[in-house]
Amino acid sequence: METQQTTFDFENTYVKLPARFHARVNPTPVAAPRLIKVNEELARFLGLDPAALSTEEGVQVLAGNRIAAGSEPLALAYAGHQFGHFVPQLGDGRANLLGELRGEDGHLYDVQLKGSGPTPFSRRGDGRAALGPVLREYILSEAMHALGVPTTRALAAVETGERVVRERYLPGGVFTRVAASHLRVGTFQYFAALEDKEGLRTLANYAIAQHYPEVAKEAKPYRALLDGVIGRQARLIAQWMSLGFIHGVMNTDNSSISGETIDYGPCAFMEAFDPNQVFSSIDARGRYAYNNQPHAAHWNLTRLAEALLPLLTEEEGSEEAGVLAAQEALAVFATEFEAARDAGLQSKLGLFTEQEGDAALAQDLLDRMAANNADFTLTFRRLCEAAASPAGDSEVRLLFADPASFDVWASAWHKRLDRESGSAAERAAAMRRVNPIFIPRNHLVEAVIQAAMERQDFRPFEELLDATSRPYEDRPELVRFTVPARPEEQVQQTFCGT
Template sequence: MSFQIQYSYAEQFAEAIQPIVASAQPSPASDPQWLAFNQQLATELGIPACWQMTTQGLQLYAGNQLPDCLKPTALGYAGHQFGHFVPRLGDGRALLLAELATPAGTIIDVQLKGSGPTPFSRSGDGRAPLGPVLREFLVSEAMHSMGIATTRALAAVSTGDWVYREQALPGAVLTRVASSHLRVGTAQYIASFNDDALTQQFADYVLARHYPECANSAHPYQALYSAVIERQAALIAQWMSVGFIHGVMNTDNMTLSGETIDYGPCAFMEHYDPNAVFSAIDRAGRYAYKNQPAIALWNLARLGEAWLPLMASDSQQAVRCATELVQQFPRCYEQHYYALMGAKIGITDIQPDDRDLIDQLLQIMAEQQLDYTNTLRWLANGELATETTLRAWQQRWLQRLSHQPLPLTAVYAAMNQRNPAVIPRNHWVQAAISQTLESGELTVFNDLMTVLRTPYAMPTTAPQYTQPATAEQRVSKTFCGT
């Protein structure tokens, strides 16, 4: 299939499009300059050569010169933010340029983020500081390289303009790619119109775009809700398995496609701490590392509320149905999580008793403040621990592995394909941002991006990227760009 632009939102919603989609234009950047361009992704998506790393591409991704075929729109959504419902949020600093049919036959969204105000900006400037743009580029591409469902970064350009937050900061625009930008908050926003036909129309679109296998179910909307729950359970399990902390798990930051979205004050844990919080705006720890599965369940319950009219014609029956479906999440999450963690320690046929083995290792990591990523990687080295508690666990673990048919060398090799050697450690992400802000140089950013593209390979020429932060390097707080 050749590259082509589609407008599925407009086609699907027809006259009902006005409540959820607003036309807008990006604000011009005074002096755009390239920061990064994802050539691999551009090739995969079939982006025309003129829209790649060219002068024309630079003007496009800065929002300065859009081809006539593009009709940018901002999408409306609502959301529970730190547990409090806000009925109208929407793309306040993002514009959907187009939906593209890729050479593989899939439909993807291409969006500018930080391109200026939209009808949903609520008096905001719609701009993005350079730092959060670089952070999202690095972390989202690292997540993709680790095999975790995520939005992607296609391009990043500086604008030459200042963005005013606590202080004046250089501005930038990120071009983000996603299977779609439809969120739990989108469903909540549509439900607020109290129009069951519109709710059904939206669910039909989600079903057709992301879950076509549900269409032939005897109860397609129940199947749809169950499928969203399943994908989110798998996604959160992946987050937890690599020590990722999203930081702002509001309902408007949870996609219906099951992709990670909105890398604001996100971070990767270094020493294992279930209570780890890095987000400067999460003062109560609502979105702490250990809370992420429970918050996902809470968010999915809000989706069930938005879709109650689709569950059954009788309201009480609808509530019972939605409740039964969402209660699948804890079991589904645990199955995914322990399967992932089992594979990370070389167990391919996870058994109930193995959960205790995994939990004991995590408890030891927490008590001894061991680096999460490096400890899991170290296990495959075949070295014996010197510390008594860890050595006792290691002997029990080796005994468990002896019951599997594979030799230890094969087990260790498989573990190294499950445990990254390199993650976007907070201090290196901050070093990349600081260097660019202070000197305009992108050396650290580019070097870090290179090793993050092959996270399971040990970077022999750049071992510093595998090392935890020293006390002086430690980044304890991360910040959102809004």
Template sequence: MILNEPLAAELGWSPAYLRTGDGVRLLIGNLIPDGAAPVAQAYAGHQFGGYSPLLGDGRALLLGEVVDAHGRLRDIHLKGSGRTPFARAGDGLAVLGPMLREYVVSEAMDALGVPTTRSLAVTATGRTVPRETMLPGAVLTRVASSHLRVGSFQYAASTGDVGLLRRLTSHALDRHYPQLSGMDNPALALLEAVVAAQASLVAQWMLVGFVHGVMNTDNMTISGETIDYGPCAFMDAFDPAAVYSSIDTGGRYAFGNQPPVAEWNLVRLAEALLPVLHDEPDEAVTLAGKALGAFRPQYNAAWSAGMLAKLGLGDTLAETVTAPLIADLVALMAPSRVDYTSFFRALSTAVDGDGERARGLFLDLAAFDAWAQRWRALDPDPQAMDAANPVYIPRNHLVEEALDAATAGDMGPFERLLDAVTAPYDERPGLERYAAAAPDSFGAYRTYCGT
């Protein structure tokens, strides 16, 4: 078992207890706490653009809720605990590798400051699970502020029960945006809040080079947390068309497509909320359109502010100066397939003129030199840059190395990778390989959802 002891303590649970027999049974769903009423949640969703009226938790279970040490209500959720009424032809089980992937990537995202579900534990079941081969089974114990999704509202709307849709809207506001619960139009307040939360979240994905891989509407939370780390990856070479999911053959969820896909998903949320936005359909559409219109400016503002931080520049500079600077840098990075993480971390050393580490990543050296001269003239702060640009991310070759070793019974590589990526901004001696790009022999990378 891999146990997130700091998170356990935050939840008010004893790590020592969770390692006992009863604790392990709790973490895999074989021991139900007094007062708990586990449920598999129903939801609908658009998967790769195609609508499914009923999806639901096919291999997941909401074990219950706890109040953590900060007074926040948190969901305790199991993944891979067995068949549910929504399992269809699936076995409801999970295997060790994909559950460890979610653990390490979600904990890395949390360390990077990106809103995310958290991983409390991955527990091996001792059972083999048939996939392409027989693989070791495991259960992920996940923690979230809730598991309400855009798909939850799509399901409620599909029932035609407006009362149910109103109750779900009220519940979502109370759970995530209680300051808005008293608004005259609760549904509009919720839509506006989710638009803002997702604009901020996806901007943060783009800033750290994260590719979710399966941005279906059932994988977009109402809280604004990242959820469901299936075929996800961190981008190595900068490429707006980067796709790592084996099932995304058309590139719908490519790195550069994530902002417009998020907006598309929010349109689906707005459609679901139309019956409770206003009694008059035309007025409901008008209100929805206005709320949705805020996404692009909010996303652009969040992304631009993040890029300024990565470049060590304050927010007092004129946009007429900074916007072209950022755009020109992005245009330079793609043809050179610059290592996204390494470049921004190395760039801080170029403030004082020692730019070879960053410069050497570009094919067009003269173009980079001209850009760097413009950038240095704005007096960037190298310390601020190091605080905004990580040294360590879950690099794909290291993730695969760790998962392969864990599947074979060796947890050492996984534990060392986890140690590096959960302190991502602190450069440490001896961890050079965790900051290095993949070797050429690693080749093209593809991930799989684990089912």
């Protein structure tokens, strides 16, 4: 494979870890790569020239046909619980970590090709990605970033000129993903399952140095690492819930140590609110339903605590004390999640001073939304206008099957708002900053994928990216992106795309 001369200034810290942490493997070239999109803003943030990435030479790198100067590609080793069943070796079966770039904020970011061909972890898979999942992950991850949620991001998408075989032949694609980290709960499980204590220690020290440097000098850094991951995950899940987002496949190998949303497979944003909503085609029992996401996260973090137990035991002086330390850390998850969730809901309702009964008021609204099939995003967005003036209630109540049910709640809400300081206009403006009007609705994402795969039409992709890039701004010319799916447009199931 040819190495081209454009330097990406990769720092390659992960490749310096022992050989058992990864497999050194290059991407597999594709037949006829064609650029779909380069994220110019993210490229500049990483010190890259978007124009250079868009040249033929740049596209060859983004497709995996050439190795950029300074890159040392590898596939990470990890394990994981998949729907509760432990698999001792998973790893990057269709991805190559090209290296790490330092962003404008001074932090290192992984640059990874996804769909770049088989690796030693492919388990008889082809290592490729279909174009549809590439476009889905690009749209969803960038929408989440714009919404203010910690997430992996999209640097580029490339069409390969080849077909991949899934249920049928599909056009192939390669996705360039950027993340603060690709370390997962499953990465720690991998070394714990091997009873490789030194590997576990090396991994924990690396995670601390890269993502939690503030705990390095603490007396018990491994306990502090566990505390840090628990806190970030609690806040992340609360943000998901506040936006009606369902990840769909919260396996431990999809649970990021850095607290980012990672692996956008069968994920979706709800329209009609249903706390038991499931979209994933493979989640038959609702393990990762909307309302189960906090429980799933806690379960995953318990697996992390188990993996770290040899190090916690060493820190605490005995296995009994190590188990107690893990239990104490895990017990905080519920408190941190509930605090973040309640604060988020209060902000969405325009309640900026905490008062008794606020959590019950928010839950009452959610219960009424669920009973009346009210659209999650539109309900909260229209409440912004209702907060400015009770006359705005009329637009919210139209979203409820029984408008009188909303009226009962709205009466209590307006009385509560009367106890807030500040003007109604200021309150409404603050609410608009936390209640989006644009989300990547499932039927819109599906329309993007179909247009691209069936007609090579990427205009819908660009239009949806534009709409969701400024999710909190009123843009009347884009009102079509705010409309819920008609019955015949509804997407009932989403798929992993592996």
